[in-house]
Amino acid sequence: METNNNKENPQENQDLIDAYLLGNLEAKELAEFNEKMNLSTNFKQKVEEQKTMMESAEEINIKDLLEDFHKEIEDLSYSNWMSRGRLALAASVLILIAVSSWAIFFHENSAERVFAENFKPDPGLPTTMGTTANYNFYFGMVNYKRKNYTDAIASWEPLYAANPTNDTLVYFLGVANLANNNPRQAEKYLLLAQQNSESVFIEEAKHYLALTLLRKNNISEAKAILSKSQSPSNIALLKALEDL
Incomplete structure (x- = not known):
């Protein structure tokens, strides 16, 4: 608005x-x-x-x-x-x-510089539309890969409303919103994504959540998220924040 x-x-x-x-x-x-x-x-x-x-x-x-x-x-x-x-x-x-x-x-701002140097959208999932049930998700993934993030989000949000525990939807909605310059919505989804300890996207969710917090200049919170991860990418990002 x-x-x-x-x-x-x-x-x-x-x-x-x-x-x-x-x-x-x-x-x-x-x-x-x-x-x-x-x-x-x-x-x-x-x-x-x-x-x-x-x-x-x-x-x-x-x-x-x-x-x-x-x-x-x-x-x-x-x-x-x-x-x-x-x-x-x-x-x-x-x-x-x-x-x-x-x-x-x-x-x-230094936080914005670190964000710009480290943010790259997740490459996404293979778009083989095998079933009718998954069509809307993969249609959104096609738009996501084309960097049409607004259209991707529009395809995924109704699916999320129907199934809010789907870790794949939650994760990609977070990344898509961050890529679409909407850190508030990105934080909402990525907070949920990184709380699901069984998700295959758990470490990636922490990475993008930290970047979202950087985008909002919440440096200390970003460091706290990254300090709980042992993935190489998250360790490298935490190191980039040492002097901030």
Whole structure:
């Protein structure tokens, strides 16, 4: 459901987005911000547009700095270049370039970076539609493999309503929702999936649940889930979270 943006202050939204992109939001504010993006596609689009503009501006600034720096080198004689003042100027410019480069590549929240580096949707199950009873499930699996996650979820949710204990349905509904940028629903299904100790998807469910929690910036909860697993992929993901 879209939030009602008619009563929102555009300048307040802009300031909020700037604070998010610069990493200046507290944990509670960040959680509220992510919730707002989940509820409003218009707001999320504004965030992406501002992010693109900020990155472009930073890249232009670095380009200008480099051009000015190179011109400065060409205009200086060797003796001037080796003077203390020139060396200090050069060092300052290089530090500024390095800091700006770091901002471009690492200004996003660290949890989101780890999520982006580690999230790959489950490849899915073979789609051999052998029986009428399984047709809707495998039809959804075809859409899932085509990355049509909305259609896959639409096929699976009625099946889940009729059989909420089916571990395969619960697991893939969780992964599909996470891939479809709906971490709230993903968490609902994956919490159920990782609680079923007899499920063949138990370790995978823990992995995607941890990624879902990262998507929501719940780092400590993600670590707690992964610490209960001995699978190589989960151990590797927990290691990636050590410095967060």
